Amino acid sequence: MSTKSAAQWLVGHNRFEQEKTDSSDKKNFGRAKTISITSGKGGVGKTSVTIKLAKLLADKGFKTLVIDCDYNLSNTAIKLGLPLTDNFYSLITAKKTFDECLVKHRGFYLLSGCNGSIDLFNESDGMEKFIIDILVSHEREFDYILLDSPAGIGKENLTINAYSDHRFVVVTPDRSSLTDSYSLMKILTTKYGVSENHLIVNKISSKKQYHRIIKTLGETVDKFLCSRLKVLGGLENQDISVDIFDRHLLDEENSALHRNFVKVVEMFSEENVGILPTISDHGQEVQLNVC
Ligand SMILES: Nc1ncnc2c1ncn2[C@@H]1O[C@H](COP(=O)(O)OP(=O)(O)OP(=O)(O)O)[C@@H](O)[C@H]1O
Ligand SMILES: [Mg+2]
Numbered sequence: 001m002s003t004k005s006a007a008q009w010l011v012g013h014n015r016f017e018q019e020k021t022d023s024s025d026k027k028n029f030g031r032a033k034t035i036s037i038t039s040g041k042g043g044v045g046k047t048s049v050t051i052k053l054a055k056l057l058a059d060k061g062f063k064t065l066v067i068d069c070d071y072n073l074s075n076t077a078i079k080l081g082l083p084l085t086d087n088f089y090s091l092i093t094a095k096k097t098f099d100e101c102l103v104k105h106r107g108f109y110l111l112s113g114c115n116g117s118i119d120l121f122n123e124s125d126g127m128e129k130f131i132i133d134i135l136v137s138h139e140r141e142f143d144y145i146l147l148d149s150p151a152g153i154g155k156e157n158l159t160i161n162a163y164s165d166h167r168f169v170v171v172t173p174d175r176s177s178l179t180d181s182y183s184l185m186k187i188l189t190t191k192y193g194v195s196e197n198h199l200i201v202n203k204i205s206s207k208k209q210y211h212r213i214i215k216t217l218g219e220t221v222d223k224f225l226c227s228r229l230k231v232l233g234g235l236e237n238q239d240i241s242v243d244i245f246d247r248h249l250l251d252e253e254n255s256a257l258h259r260n261f262v263k264v265v266e267m268f269s270e271e272n273v274g275i276l277p278t279i280s281d282h283g284q285e286v287q288l289n290v291c
Helices: 003-013 015-022 045-058 075-082 088-094 118-122 125-139 153-163 175-192 207-224 243-249 256-270
Strands: 033-038 064-068 103-104 107-113 144-148 166-170 196-204 226-235
Touching: 015 103, 033 045, 033 153, 045 064, 045 075, 045 107, 045 166, 045 196, 045 243, 045 256, 064 075, 064 125, 075 107, 075 243, 075 256, 088 118, 088 125, 107 144, 125 153, 144 166, 166 175, 166 243, 175 207, 196 207, 207 226
Parallel strands: 033 144, 033 166, 064 107, 064 144, 166 196, 196 226
Antiparallel strands: 103 107
């Protein structure tokens, strides 16, 4: 079987894609859009992207939940300056209800993970099923559920990525980030039948660099994977100290970075309107290899 036909076969037999097809009508009637913010390599900006997008969506009036899927190395609460809790562990052991475990902050809801909990570590087999159960049980209570994923190609992470309606793959100009995210998309496509991903390029230092990245990665996906890559935009590298970045990210609404994020959200909201075959300066959508 050729690579292309094998992938097509998998798409046709993939239960996640099948479920989504079957439930596409249902989705229009009050089911949250689930988005995994994911990457092959760590430290590329997934958590930063997740909390900024959550705030922008909340500001637009959407009821938005963030789940920290890096559930025992949780960073979301830290970035938001919230106290660390054992809520995730309390939820899996049914010591607290889902509602008791949520924190509302900056207009959105957060289910924070734990930080090096031994108890959670001992119980963590099959955690992807637990997270998917949360999605299934609560998808009608939110407009958007953002999943701040751990980096890498662990099966747990890939299963959650594949289950999500959308995957925002975050890359940086670093070559290893591009290679690792390509590997992530390759496995998602060939083993899980995922046929579409979105791309966000973070920490860019010039437009030229950004265009080179989307062209190179786009052409590689186009040539070797039977999947579609939709470019949501680029986020400028901020030359500020790391300790003030998080505050700048959420509070500074007069920055290039904020405008970059607004365009990403607009691009995603408008994407069903039409697919442009060309690459423009911003808000571009590159349709690549619709198999
Ligand atoms: N556009 C940017 N400009 C400058 N620094 C950034 C930018 N985006 C993120 N950072 C910084 O990069 C670092 C990693 O960001 P973040 O924690 O969001 O990445 P991550 O992908 O979630 O990491 P991990 O894989 O460990 O979960 C942080 O110090 C953050 O402040
Ligand atoms: Mg993170």
